[in-house]
Amino acid sequence: MKRGWLPLVLMTALIVALGAYSAAHQSAFLSKENLNSLLLEAMPLILVSMGQAVALLVGGFDVSVAALMTMVVVVASFTLSPTTTGIAIVPGTLALVGVGIATGLFNAFLIRGLRLPSIVATLGTLSILEGASLWLRGYPSGAINTDFTSSLTSAVGFVPLAFVGVVVLAALADFGLYRSRPGLALRAVGLDATSSRRLGMPTGRTIVLAFVVCSVLATLGGFYLAAEVQVGSPIIGNQALESIAAAVLGGASLAGGRGSFVGTLLAAFFLTEINNVLPLFQQPTEYADMTIGALILLALLLYQSPVLIARFRSSRRPIEPVEAPAA
Amino acid sequence: MSNPGPVNPDVLCARGLSKTFGAVQALRDVSVDCRAGEIHALVGENGSGKSTLLGIASGFLAPDEGTVEIGASRLVHHSPAAARRLGLGIAYQDYSHVLDLSVAENIYLAAPADARPAYGRMQSWAEETLVAFNLDVPVTTLTGSLSLAQRQLLEVAKALLTRPKVLLLDEPTTALGPEDVGRFHTLVQDQARAGVGILYVSHRLPEVLAVADRVTVLRDGVGQGTFEAASVSEDALVTLMIGRPLTVAFPERRVLPEQAEVMLAVSGLQGERFGPVDLEVRKGEILGIAGAEGNGQVPFLRALAGTEPAIGTASCGGAKIDMRSPAGSLRAGVVLLSGDRRGEALFPVLSVRANSTIQILRRLARVGIVLRGRERQAMAELVERLRVRMASTEQPVQSLSGGNQQKVSLISSFLRGEVKVILADEPTQGVDVGARFDIYEALHAKAEEGVAAVVKSSDPIELSGLCDRVVVMSRGRIVEEIPRHELGERRIVEAIVGARPGATAAGGESEGTST
Numbered sequence: 038m039k040r041g042w043l044p045l046v047l048m049t050a051l052i053v054a055l056g057a058y059s060a061a062h063q064s065a066f067l068s069k070e071n072l073n074s075l076l077l078e079a080m081p082l083i084l085v086s087m088g089q090a091v092a093l094l095v096g097g098f099d100v101s102v103a104a105l106m107t108m109v110v111v112v113a114s115f116t117l118s119p120t121t122t123g124i125a126i127v128p129g130t131l132a133l134v135g136v137g138i139a140t141g142l143f144n145a146f147l148i149r150g151l152r153l154p155s156i157v158a159t160l161g162t163l164s165i166l167e168g169a170s171l172w173l174r175g176y177p178s179g180a181i182n183t184d185f186t187s188s189l190t191s192a193v194g195f196v197p198l199a200f201v202g203v204v205v206l207a208a209l210a211d212f213g214l215y216r217s218r219p220g221l222a223l224r225a226v227g228l229d230a231t232s233s234r235r236l237g238m239p240t241g242r243t244i245v246l247a248f249v250v251c252s253v254l255a256t257l258g259g260f261y262l263a264a265e266v267q268v269g270s271p272i273i274g275n276q277a278l279e280s281i282a283a284a285v286l287g288g289a290s291l292a293g294g295r296g297s298f299v300g301t302l303l304a305a306f307f308l309t310e311i312n313n314v315l316p317l318f319q320q321p322t323e324y325a326d327m328t329i330g331a332l333i334l335l336a337l338l339l340y341q342s343p344v345l346i347a348r349f350r351s352s353r354r355p356i357e358p359v360e361a362p363a364a
Numbered sequence: 365m366s367n368p369g370p371v372n373p374d375v376l377c378a379r380g381l382s383k384t385f386g387a388v389q390a391l392r393d394v395s396v397d398c399r400a401g402e403i404h405a406l407v408g409e410n411g412s413g414k415s416t417l418l419g420i421a422s423g424f425l426a427p428d429e430g431t432v433e434i435g436a437s438r439l440v441h442h443s444p445a446a447a448r449r450l451g452l453g454i455a456y457q458d459y460s461h462v463l464d465l466s467v468a469e470n471i472y473l474a475a476p477a478d479a480r481p482a483y484g485r486m487q488s489w490a491e492e493t494l495v496a497f498n499l500d501v502p503v504t505t506l507t508g509s510l511s512l513a514q515r516q517l518l519e520v521a522k523a524l525l526t527r528p529k530v531l532l533l534d535e536p537t538t539a540l541g542p543e544d545v546g547r548f549h550t551l552v553q554d555q556a557r558a559g560v561g562i563l564y565v566s567h568r569l570p571e572v573l574a575v576a577d578r579v580t581v582l583r584d585g586v587g588q589g590t591f592e593a594a595s596v597s598e599d600a601l602v603t604l605m606i607g608r609p610l611t612v613a614f615p616e617r618r619v620l621p622e623q624a625e626v627m628l629a630v631s632g633l634q635g636e637r638f639g640p641v642d643l644e645v646r647k648g649e650i651l652g653i654a655g656a657e658g659n660g661q662v663p664f665l666r667a668l669a670g671t672e673p674a675i676g677t678a679s680c681g682g683a684k685i686d687m688r689s690p691a692g693s694l695r696a697g698v699v700l701l702s703g704d705r706r707g708e709a710l711f712p713v714l715s716v717r718a719n720s721t722i723q724i725l726r727r728l729a730r731v732g733i734v735l736r737g738r739e740r741q742a743m744a745e746l747v748e749r750l751r752v753r754m755a756s757t758e759q760p761v762q763s764l765s766g767g768n769q770q771k772v773s774l775i776s777s778f779l780r781g782e783v784k785v786i787l788a789d790e791p792t793q794g795v796d797v798g799a800r801f802d803i804y805e806a807l808h809a810k811a812e813e814g815v816a817a818v819v820k821s822s823d824p825i826e827l828s829g830l831c832d833r834v835v836v837m838s839r840g841r842i843v844e845e846i847p848r849h850e851l852g853e854r855r856i857v858e859a860i861v862g863a864r865p866g867a868t869a870a871g872g873e874s875e876g877t878s879t
Contacts, residue, residue, distance in 0.1 A: 217483050218472070221465075225473055228464045235424065235460035236474050236522075237445035294464060 041215075041297065043340060044288035048303035051332075055310055063317040069195040071313075076200045077190055079309035080261035081106065083203050085276050086283035086305040087210070087298050088254030093284050094214075095227045095247040096293025097148065097155035100277045102255040104166035105140050107274035109133050109259025111170045114179030114269025121182050130185070137256030140166070141249035148248065149241050155248075163277070170271040179269035186264040199261070207298040214298070223247070228294030282329060283308055286336050373399045374433070375451070375530040375561035376421060381430035383416050390416040393430075394587045396580050398530055398561040403552065405572040405593065406565045408582035409605050409857060410657050410822035414565045415457070417582070418532050421563070422454040423447030435529045448476070453528030455519045457535045457565075457658065463508030467494075467518065470507050474522035497521040498547065512539035512637070517548065530561040537571060538658055538839065549575050567656040569598050569861040581605055602861065606824070606853050614829035615805045618812055620848075624648050627816035628698075628785045630668070633676035637663040638840035640676060645785070645816040650807060652831035653820040654856050660840030661820045662703065665787045668818075669693045669700035680784050697784030699777040701791055703820075705766075709773040712762035716754055717743065719761050720775045746775045749809070751802050767792075767799025774806055786810060786817045792826060804830055824856035836860060 059066040085102050092099040116129035140162065147158035191198055214220035226233045226243045234240045259274070266273055285291065286307070287300030311325045338345070376398040383391040391413045398404045408414050419425035421432055426442035433439065434450035447454075461470050468490035472480055481489045490503040499521060501514050510518065516539045523531060533552070537545050553575060556562055566572040573579070573593055581588040581604040588604040624646040634640040638660030645651045653661050667674035668685070670693035678685045686692030693700075702708035710719050720743045721728060728738040740757065747757070750771040754764055761772055770791060777783060788807070792800045807817055807830065821827050827834050828851040836844040836859040844859045 218480070221469055221473060221483075225462045225465060225469075229462040232460045232462050233473075235444050235454075235456060237448040238473070239445065 041288060044286065044297060044300040044336070045303060047336065047339070048286065048300060048307055052303060052307045052310060055307070055314065059314045059317060063314075066314065066317060073192060073195040073197065075310065075313045076195070076197050077261070078265070078313060079306045080197070080199060080203070081258040081265070082276055082279060082283060082309055083302050083305040084258035084261065085255045086280040086287070086301045087203070087207060088251035088258070089280040090284040090287065090289050090296045090298060090301045091247050091254070092155070092251040093227075093281070093289040093291065094223055094293060094296050095244050096230070097244070097248065098281065099144065099159045099248065099251045099255075100156060100281075101140065101144060101159040101162035101166060102251065102258075102280055103274035103277035104163040104170070105137065105252060105255045105274070106259035106262050106276065107170045107271060108136060108140075108166045109256050110181075110263045110266065110273055111174045111179075111269045111271055112136055113181050113185070113259075113263045114174065117182040117185045117263075119180050119182050122184065126182065126185055129182075133259070134253065134256055137252045137259075138249060141252030142245070144252065145245040145248040149244055167271075174269045174271045177266075177268050177270035177272070181263050181267050181269065183267070186267055189260055189264045203302060207302040210298040214296075224294045226294075279308060279329070280305075282333050286333060288340065375400045375435050376532075376563060377433040377436075378417070378421055379431050379433075381417065381420055381427045381432075383420060383425065383428050389585055391420075391427075391585045394582065394585070395430075396421075396563070396587070396590070398563045400529070400561050401556050401559050402577040403556050403562045403564055403575050405576035405579040406563060406582065407567065407569065407572065407579060407601060407605065407861075409824070409860075410567075411584075412582040412605070413585040414582055415534065416585075418454065418534050418563075418565060421447070422452060422532055448526055448528075451526075451529035452532065453523035453526045453530070454532040455516075455523040455534060455536050457538070459515055459519045460522065461507045461515060461518065463506065465507060466504055467501055467507055467510070468503035470518070471503070471522060471525065475525045476527075479525060479527070493525070494521070497524070497551070513541070513544060516540060517544070520548070520551070524555065528560060530563065531555060533562065533564045533566075535566055535656070535658070536564075537566065537568065538656070545571060567861055569601060571862070573598065573601075583607070598861075602854060602857055605861075606857050613801055615801070615808045618648070618808060620646070620649055620832050627814075628668075628678065628680055628818070630678045631676060633664070633667060633674055633678055635660075635663050635667045635672055635674035638667070638837070639664070639674070641840075641842055643835065643842065645818060647814045647816060648811045649833065650811050650817045650819060650831045652827035652834035653818060653837060654822075654824060654827055654834050654860055655837035656860055657822060659837045661837050662789055664837070664840075665700060665789055665818065665820055668698060668785075669787055670698075671700070694780070697782045699780065699783050699786050701770075701773055701777060701786065701788040703789035703793060705769055705773055710761050710769060710776075713760050715758045716747075716752070716761055716764070716772055717757040719772050720746070720757075720779060723776060724779050742779060743775060746778055750774060750806050751799075753799075765796060765799070766794035767796045767803070770795050770803060771799065771806075774803065778806070778810065783810070783815055786815055788817065788819045790821055791819060792821070792823075800826075824853040824860075827856055828852050838862075 065071055085106060088102060089099060112133055116132045117126065121129050144159055144162055147153045148155050189199060214223065222238055223243060226238060226240050230240050262273055283305040284296060284301050286304035287297050289296035289301065308329055311328055312322065315322055315325055374397045378396045381391050381394045394413065394417060396406065396417065406414055406417065416425065420427045423439060423442050423444045423446050431438060434447060434452045437450050439447055439450060468487050471490045471493055472486045487503055494501055494503065499517055501510060501518065507515065516536060520533065520536055537548060540548060552562060564572055564576060576593040578590055579593050579596060579601065580590040581601060583605055626644045627647045628645040630641055630643040632640045632642060641664055655661050663672050666672040667687060668678055670687045670690040674687060678687065680696045680698055683696060685696040685698060717739060721739050725734050728734055728742060752768050752771045754768060761769055764772065777786065791803055795803065811817055819830060831851065832848050834846045834851060834856060835842045846855055846859060
């Protein structure tokens with residue numbers, strides 16, 4: 038577990054460092070308004086990245102998440118139009134969750150049923166969802182119910198309640214992942230599917246569930262995207278690669294079986310923070326993209342360093358001499 | 365422990381199992397039963413169908429035909445989880461450990477719901493469990509850092525955690541030294557006395573016969589009968605295991621020059637799964653490597669070819685081989701014909717021509733442009749000599765039969781100029797009978813040119829027909845050497861199963877191969 042803390046420490050340090058630097062140069066950064074909007078801005082990426090972390094845990098990718106978020110925004114502009122009031126908001130919201138679950142099951146069917154590599158399968162889903170969104174809304178139109186959006190963004194002081202919610206969720210999820218048998222089983226399936234199956238674990242069901250959870254979390258991320266734009270925009274979601282970046286910066290391994298939800302949350306927040314502070318310094322957002330790219334590479338190097346060092350050593354001196362067995 | 369019902373004393377009952385993989389019939393109408401409290405040995409040569417039988421019995425494979433009953437209940441849904449629920453425990457030959465998790469976590473995952481404590485008590489519970497199994501392993505270490513012997517014992521302990529009615533053991537002692545084998549057998553006998561039925565797969569006849577009540581023999585996927593262990597001799601069992609009809613012809617033997625100089629000299633070569641190995645192969649000699657699967661033969665060849673890390677030295681024609689990379693071994697003239705043709709030796713989608721010449725394009729080019737004419741010329745003679753059957757040299761290699769694919773990988777390695785040593789891993793696996801002769805002949809021809817060949821094969825008939833000398837590997841080390849005049853299927857199988865008086869396949873070594 039010792040190495041597991043590295044992403045958490047690194048991400049916290051980066052968040053604090055960037056925040057301190059920004060606050061020192063731009064007093065507006067620490068204003069309640071900015072902090073509130075920063076936390077709300079981070080919500081979509083936090084939620085979708087946590088979903089992505091689940092997919093990565095079982096050794097898969099889900100690149101369809103951003104298209105699903107767009108789809109949720111578009112569908113919300115129909116099922117949660119401003120004329121929807123009172124109790125009618127509930128079925129409208131459930132319809133969105135239904136879209137998420139259906140997408141997750143479809144992905145899981147492609148991956149488990151048809152044995153397609155997850156990256157290819159979800160790439161197909163991405164295209165289908167993107168096309169469907171554009172078919173439903175050819176251009177940004179259709180306002181989204183403000184009762185719905187404002188209930189998502191309600192806050193105590195400058196802290197949105199939902200943000201408190203995801204922090205608790207991430208902490209609980211990490212606790213489950215590293216302190217319970219289902220969490221251990223999930224990691225085992227991601228680390229070694231064959232051995233897990235031999236031990237009688239339901240590897241197929243685990244993978245199906247992981248992709249459904251991933252889609253549902255992306256759907257919740259879509260809620261917050263809807264709250265941000267408040268209109269049925271068919272071109273809004275672009276967090277697919279960022280979500281993978283956040284999960285990896287948070288400690289997930291692309292080979293499966295490793296990851297941290299708190300780490301992912303911190304990383305997603307940090308990536309949002311970069312985007313948030315650049316306008317304060319009148320810097321173009323291209324810098325943010327380049328920074329994120331460089332950071333991912335650095336973080337990967339750092340997390341992998343024990344392995345890389347071992348590999349370097351072994352390439353120079355093959356293996357430790359073993360004591361010759363007695364004849 | 366479990367209490368078998370009085371109605372049916374069989375805790376495992378497999379009836380009429382058949383299974384084919386592609387064109388290979390791995391099992392044909394095989395039936396085995398295992399009674400409560402008995403140790404039932406399952407023996408046979410490499411590839412006789414033992415592992416397939418265990419795979420089906422444990423639910424990992426679904427049979428084409430036949431049924432499996434565990435504890436008098438039919439296994440309907442073929443999955444390991446279903447078999448476990450019915451009371452089957454299995455220790456896999458290649459383990460069921462998640463190597464990136466700790467020992468405690470692995471034990472915890474293996475335990476059924478009613479046997480495992482709260483998650484927080486995992487560590488202390490795992491320690492108690494290991495003490496009960498007499499296993500001295502720190503529970504917090506990563507399973508991947510255990511020695512092979514420790515992994516093997518842990519695998520059995522995990523299988524027993526489910527308190528099975530029937531326990532399948534697949535070659536459970538390959539990494540164990542004699543002392544550990546003794547302790548392990550005490551454990552197995554205790555379990556049998558407590559009423560567990562044990563199906564014990566092993567190629568080590570003396571070892572398994574020392575504890576077995578009954579023995580079932582498989583040959584070529586067909587059952588050869590079940591016998592009381594006390595009433596059957598090792599000799600009789602070997603007779604049942606061997607004796608496949610001879611279907612392959614071998615080229616005329618060459619006379620090996622009496623005093624040919626040493627071409628390949630290996631000294632103290634040792635890797636994670638084999639060694640230390642000392643070996644000399646002379647110019648023009650074909651040396652065979654025999655042994656039960658998984659006793660270090662392949663890692664040994666791969667280490668010589670520079671694809672697996674090892675310590676120790678090897679020289680080729682007097683010059684030291686740089687085994688840190690495949691390029692180093694190739695430079696020294698050592699060529700590996702990988703058993704994994706599609707994965708390692710060939711480019712399946714490229715043409716026969718491209719696969720043959722890809723390593724020597726520089727020689728066939730003028731100012732950087734490859735000349736087709738030279739390419740064809742270079743390969744024409746070998747295509748002819750090896751009798752590669754194909755429509756054209758532009759055909760993708762993947763469209764050829766297994767035998768012809770193997771011939772193409774031979775062409776490409778023969779075309780490399782200075783080949784001094786050929787390491788062949790199962791050169792005729794998946795190769796039809798007609799093509800085998802051509803491959804044998806090609807190896808002979810190379811040997812006549814002065815190349816030293818090392819052939820790893822699981823087929824004793826092939827080894828005795830092809831080789832000048834055969835060494836037998838067990839637990840990663842050479843345990844016996846069979847000279848040319850003694851070569852024969854029976855002699856090799858006896859050496860592998862350790863049935864020959866004075867042979868040391870099972871004894872005389874200490875634990876394992878690595879730490």
